Amino acid sequence: MPANTTAANASSAEHLLALYRTMARIRAFENAAEETSRGGVAAFGAATNATALVRGPLHLSTGQEAVAAGVCANLARSDYLTSTHRGHGHTLAKGADTTAMMCELFGRASGTNKGKGGSMHIADFAVGMLGANGVVAAGIPIAVGAAHSAKIRGTSAIVTCFFGDGAINRGPFLEGLNWAKIFELPLLFVCEDNRYSATTATDVMTAGEGAAARARGIGLAAETVDGNDVLAVDTAARELVARVRAGGGPQFLHALTYRVKGHVSVDAAAYRAKGEVESALENDPLKLAALRLAALGVAAGRIAEADAAAQTEIEAALAAARAAPVPEPAEAYADIQDTGAGLWR
Amino acid sequence: MALMSYAQAACQALAAAMRADANVIALGEDVGHGGIFGQYRGLREEFGAARVIDTPISEATIMGAAVGMALTGLRPVVEMRVVDFALCAIDEIVNQAAKNRYMFGGQGRVPLVARMPIGIWSGSAAQHSQSLEAWFAHIPGLVVVAPATPADNYGLLAAAIDCGDPVIYMEHKELWGLEGEVPPQHTVALGQAHTARDGTDLTLVTWSGMVHTALAAAEQAVQQGVSVEVIDLRTIWPWDRELVFASVARTGRLLVAHEAVQAAGFGAEVAATVAEELGVPVRRFGAARIPVGYARSLEDVARISAQELLRELMLFANSDSRGRSMA
Ligand SMILES: Cc1ncc(C[n+]2csc(CCOP(=O)(O)OP(=O)(O)O)c2C)c(N)n1
Ligand SMILES: [Mg+2]
Numbered sequence: 001m002p003a004n005t006t007a008a009n010a011s012s013a014e015h016l017l018a019l020y021r022t023m024a025r026i027r028a029f030e031n032a033a034e035e036t037s038r039g040g041v042a043a044f045g046a047a048t049n050a051t052a053l054v055r056g057p058l059h060l061s062t063g064q065e066a067v068a069a070g071v072c073a074n075l076a077r078s079d080y081l082t083s084t085h086r087g088h089g090h091t092l093a094k095g096a097d098t099t100a101m102m103c104e105l106f107g108r109a110s111g112t113n114k115g116k117g118g119s120m121h122i123a124d125f126a127v128g129m130l131g132a133n134g135v136v137a138a139g140i141p142i143a144v145g146a147a148h149s150a151k152i153r154g155t156s157a158i159v160t161c162f163f164g165d166g167a168i169n170r171g172p173f174l175e176g177l178n179w180a181k182i183f184e185l186p187l188l189f190v191c192e193d194n195r196y197s198a199t200t201a202t203d204v205m206t207a208g209e210g211a212a213a214r215a216r217g218i219g220l221a222a223e224t225v226d227g228n229d230v231l232a233v234d235t236a237a238r239e240l241v242a243r244v245r246a247g248g249g250p251q252f253l254h255a256l257t258y259r260v261k262g263h264v265s266v267d268a269a270a271y272r273a274k275g276e277v278e279s280a281l282e283n284d285p286l287k288l289a290a291l292r293l294a295a296l297g298v299a300a301g302r303i304a305e306a307d308a309a310a311q312t313e314i315e316a317a318l319a320a321a322r323a324a325p326v327p328e329p330a331e332a333y334a335d336i337q338d339t340g341a342g343l344w345r
Numbered sequence: 346m347a348l349m350s351y352a353q354a355a356c357q358a359l360a361a362a363m364r365a366d367a368n369v370i371a372l373g374e375d376v377g378h379g380g381i382f383g384q385y386r387g388l389r390e391e392f393g394a395a396r397v398i399d400t401p402i403s404e405a406t407i408m409g410a411a412v413g414m415a416l417t418g419l420r421p422v423v424e425m426r427v428v429d430f431a432l433c434a435i436d437e438i439v440n441q442a443a444k445n446r447y448m449f450g451g452q453g454r455v456p457l458v459a460r461m462p463i464g465i466w467s468g469s470a471a472q473h474s475q476s477l478e479a480w481f482a483h484i485p486g487l488v489v490v491a492p493a494t495p496a497d498n499y500g501l502l503a504a505a506i507d508c509g510d511p512v513i514y515m516e517h518k519e520l521w522g523l524e525g526e527v528p529p530q531h532t533v534a535l536g537q538a539h540t541a542r543d544g545t546d547l548t549l550v551t552w553s554g555m556v557h558t559a560l561a562a563a564e565q566a567v568q569q570g571v572s573v574e575v576i577d578l579r580t581i582w583p584w585d586r587e588l589v590f591a592s593v594a595r596t597g598r599l600l601v602a603h604e605a606v607q608a609a610g611f612g613a614e615v616a617a618t619v620a621e622e623l624g625v626p627v628r629r630f631g632a633a634r635i636p637v638g639y640a641r642s643l644e645d646v647a648r649i650s651a652q653e654l655l656r657e658l659m660l661f662a663n664s665d666s667r668g669r670s671m672a
Contacts, residue, residue, distance in 0.1 A: 040468065056468025056639065107640030118470050118639030134472035135430065136402050169401035170433070197402055199378040205401040271378050332635050332646035345607040345633055 013296040017306065019230045020289045022069035024310035026089040027286060029098055030060045032314050033088070033105050033119065034265050053322070054105045058119050059086040063228070063260030066285035067192045068093040070233025071160060071253070074241040080128045080146045080159040082139035085120045086192075087132030090162050096124035102317040108324035115327040116335075128157070136197075137167040140176035140189075147185035147250075158186040158244045166197025168211050177218045177250070184249035188240055189215065191252070192227065194259035199271045215252035227255030228285040231292065258283070346528055352384045352521040354495035358502040359385070359422060361530075363392050366420065369506055372398040373407055373424025373460075380424060382462075382521045408434035408459065412441045415457040420506060427518060428461040428477050442511040443486030458505045458512045463491065464554050464604055465637055465648055466518035473518075474637035474647075476553070476605035481513040482582040482614070488512040488535060489581040493556035495525035497579055500533030508535055515581075517554040538585035540592070544574035547662050548592040550601045550615055552578040559602060561651035562658055569655075571662040581611055586618065593619055599627045600661055602654055607631025626664065630657045 033054055040052020061068065068089030075081070075094065083090040091101060096112060104111030105119050112124045123131035130146060133139045143161030150157045167173055168191060180187045191211040195202055208214065212222035221243070225236040233255055240251040258280040262269040269277075290303050333343060349357065362369045371385060377399035379386035389397040400407050404425065411421040425431040431438065438459065445453040463476040481489045488510050492498040498516060505512040512535075533539075541556060542563050551559045556577045563573040574592050578584055593599045599619045601612035607629055616627040630649065637647040 050641075055641070056466075056470065057473075104639075107642070109640075111640075113639075115640035116470070116636075116638045116643060118468065121470055121472070121639070134470070135433070166402045169403050171403070171405055197374070198381065199375045200399055205399065326642045327638070327640045329642055329646050332638055332643045333633070336635060343633075345629075345631065 009296055013293060013298050016231060016289060016293055016296065017298060017302065019069050019073060019234060020286065020293065020303065021306045021310065022073070022093050023065040023230060023286050023289065024306050025098065025313060026065040026068060026092050027062065028310040028314040029092060029101065029317070030062055030088055032102070032318055033058060034060060036106070036318070037265055054119065055107065056118055056120065057085070058265040059263065060261045060265055061086050061089040063280065063284060064192060064194055064257045065089050066230035066233050066289070067162075067190065067227045067255045067257055070230045071162075071188075071190055071237045073234050074237045075128075075158075075160060077127055078157050080130055080143070080150070080157055081162070082130050082143040082146070082159070083132045083162045084136070084139060084164055084167070085132060085134055086164065087122055087162070088119065091122050091124060091129050091132070094124070094129045095127040096129060098313055099317040099320045100124070102314070102321040103324050106321040106324065107326060108321055109327045109331070110324045114331065137163060137170035137172040139163060140167070140172045141179075143187060144176045144179050144185065147180065147187040148183055150186055151183070156245070158188065158241065160188045160190060162190045162192055164197065165191060165193040165195065165202040165206070165211065168214060169206060173214075174218075177215060177220060177252075180250035181219050184247075186244050186247075187250040188237070188244050189220070189250065189252045191254045192257060193254060194257050196259045196263065198263045199267075199269075210254070212252065212254040215254075220250050220252045222252035222254060224254040224256065227257035228283045228288060230285055230289050346526045348524055349495055349527050350521065351495045351498050351516070351523045351525075352382050354499040354527050355384050355502050355516065356386055356388065357527075358499045359506070360388060360391065362503060362506045363388070363396065368418060369420045369422065370396045370398065370414070371422040371424065372400055372411065374400055374402055374426060376424050381426065384516075384521070385424070404430055404433035405437055408437035409441060411457045411459070412437060412445065412455055415442075415455045415511075416445065416453050421457045422506060423457055423459045425459060425461040427466070427473055428463050428515065429472050429475050431459065431461040438481070438487075438511070438513070439484050443484050447486060454509050455511045456509045458502070458514050460514045460516060462516040462518045464517040464519055465644065467644065468639065470639040471636035476603065478513075478515055478553075478581050479605060479609060479611040479614075482611050486511065487582065489515065490535065490579065491515045491517070491553040491581055492579060493517070493520070493553055493577050495523060496527045496531055497533055497539070497577075499527045500531045501535070501579060503532055504535045515553065520554055533579065536580045536583045536585055538579055538588045539577045540574065540588070541577045542573065542575040544572040544596065546572045546596055547598040547600060547658065548574045548576060548589070548596045549658065550576045550578055550589055550599065551603060552581060553604065555602055555604050555649065558649060558651050558654055562654040565651070565655050566658050566662070569659060571659060573658060578615075584615065589615065589619065590622060593623055593625055597625050598661065599625065600630060600658060601628070602630040602649065602657070604649060605631055606634050608634045626661075628657070628661050630654060
């Protein structure tokens with residue numbers, strides 16, 4: 001093999017390994033969150049166990065990690081990001097600290113949001129992550145505003161806006177894309193298409209050719225990519241991000257993936273056809289990346305090392321979160337507003 | 346009598362209404378799969394997809410379309426999942442559904458029921474835990490209902506579907522599993538409150554999930570020598586002035602308690618009206634004016650416990666004739 005091919009292989013192997021690491025960290029984080037949430041999830045009318053450490057609806061992005069990892073690999077810390085209710089992966093990949101994230105899921109004072117938001121509202125402004133959101137599509141106009149602001153202020157920051165396939169049927173999707181285009185804003189829209197909106201198969205509820213076609217109808221360049229292939233996502237995102245940075249205006253990425261878990265962790269997803277999940281698991285993004293790493297000549301030991309490092313990191317985050325103090329009740333009155341805040345009812 | 350959950354009661358009331366009238370339909374996200382709380386379970390199987398309509402995530406159009414359906418002869422039951430998401434359809438509720446009849450000189454009628462559960466949904470934090478009944482009570486043209494028991498959820502949903510006006514139907518996010526007896530073909534008239542417990546020293550008016558907290562607090566108050574009459578308002582607008590006035594005329598004191606933020610809550614309306622009419626001491630007890638936090642220690646600050654309500658009841662019962670605490 002010629003020397004330059006070997007070198008290129010080695011550098012792409014290292015690049016892929018870095019993407020793999022991010023995905024492994026997201027997977028380990030969410031597995032741990034799911035484990036510690038057992039009994040504590042109130043969604044779907046299920047009873048809650050008062051002793052569960054992670055409470056409330058827990059939306060897992062298991063099987064979708066390649067979208068977060070591939071896109072965020074192309075972002076700088078100073079870039080902005082908005083996310084959805086399913087935002088652990090985006091937050092972690094944007095650079096948030098997993099201990100602060102786990103503390104948030106545990107409702108601790110040391111959480112990214114001081115325990116006020118939990119999983120569904122996780123945010124880390126220090127890394128430009130402007131928030132997950134409990135309201136579908138609500139992040140879209142906020143991303144548009146952040147991009148408009150970046151443009152007005154003349155900064156080099158760009159904005160990435162993640163949303164689900166279900167969100168494209170809400171009005172803010174149309175309004176946000178149109179706005180971004182007429183003002184030529186520095187914004188990358190990413191539709192993370194996991195095929196479901198809660199218990200409903202999204203395609204049944206979506207007319208026309210879907211997300212990318214709608215974006216094109218508004219004049220945005222749009223690309224569709226296999227969202228379980230982290231290299232494909234990374235490559236597409238690199239190109240689109242470069243165009244955004246070069247002043248090319250808003251771009252659109254439609255990443256096709258699959259929601260392996262239920263809508264929330266307690267949802268058994270009985271509305272899906274038998275075997276659907278099993279066949280989707282063949283396309284697990286970590287598995288695909290590991291196969292490709294092996295093909296690039298990366299030793300199995302290095303992949304195992306990445307998995308083990310992720311596991312160790314998350315175990316440390318869990319231990320820290322368990323030990324961290326809960327918010328003082330007085331904190332309930334803090335950070336509401338400056339004018340007119342107070343203890344009176 | 347049949348024992349059923351709050352969710353099952355609503356489901357059965359809706360099923361009965363759909364059997365009785367082919368114009369009654371249901372629409373909203375995930376209703377075809379039984380709804381996320383099981384409150385539509387089995388309806389798609391019985392009535393088909395044309396009458397139990399799964400919709401895209403499009404709250405503004407779900408509500409706006411329901412207005413159009415109602416204007417043209419259907420009686421839609423609209424699912425908003427939680428009141429917090431109904432805010433994505435606020436124009437369709439406030440400017441369209443509520444205004445249509447008056448603004449067009451009485452030509453239109455909007456007989457729709459918009460279901461939007463209220464209350465703290467434990468662990469769901471600030472965007473899924475609001476109690477916004479006062480917002481809707483403020484809007485002329487709307488009826489506002491908030492059932493606290495399975496029987497009332499059956500009877501009131503039936504009455505709401507029968508009602509020719511737009512009804513904001515507010516179930517409680519944490520009552521879905523609550524079980525209770527429901528009489529067959531049970532009906533409850535809109536605008537009729539219910540005396541949930543008799544008492545002589547003080548009238549406690551409340552609704553929705555807070556009814557259960559109020560009953561627990563009243564039980565403990567007896568042990569401290571105070572007899573509390575608990576009234577479950579059930580319908581927020583129009584509220585049952587007669588029953589409340591009659592009770593307060595006997596007890597001489599009114600406390601209104603609700604899960605919603607106290608400031609500008611509906612308790613202020615009830616208390617002010619009673620004070621104007623009867624000139625007796627009145628008090629309100631609602632949540633602090635804070636968003637609901639995720640951590641349990643923060644959520645607990647936003648939630649009114651039976652203990653806190655009892656403390657408030659005792660302070661009030663032991664105050665002077667003008668309602669001031671006697672130090
Ligand atoms: C405005 C609004 N309507 C409904 C909901 C309830 N809800 C939460 S997630 C969800 C499905 C969203 O589907 P999608 O956008 O594809 O995201 P995914 O859950 O698949 O990541 C729904 C309907 C909500 N949070 N906000
Ligand atoms: Mg989806």
